[in-house]
Amino acid sequence: MADKLKVTLVKSPIGAVPKHRKTVEALGLKKVNKSVELPNNAATLGMVKQVSYMVKVEEV
Template structure:
């Protein structure tokens, strides 16, 4: 199992509900098509599950 995840914002948060916008911001994603590397843990996976329609996730 990978110890890090690469998360990329692939869809805009303009039409998203405020809770999802806040989750994307908390993941560290600010602009479209930008990526962040975060640890593969339960907290990160829970946040990704909330906004899975806005992001792409790859294991590193």
């Protein structure tokens, strides 16, 4: 299991559910095609799972 996850926003959250928009913002993603490295823990995985249709995840 990797230590970190690289999360990339691939779809705009404009038309998304407001709760999902806030989740994307909480992950630190502001613009489409921008990436952030986050720790691989239960909290991060839960957030990523909720907005999985908008993000791409890679293990680092």
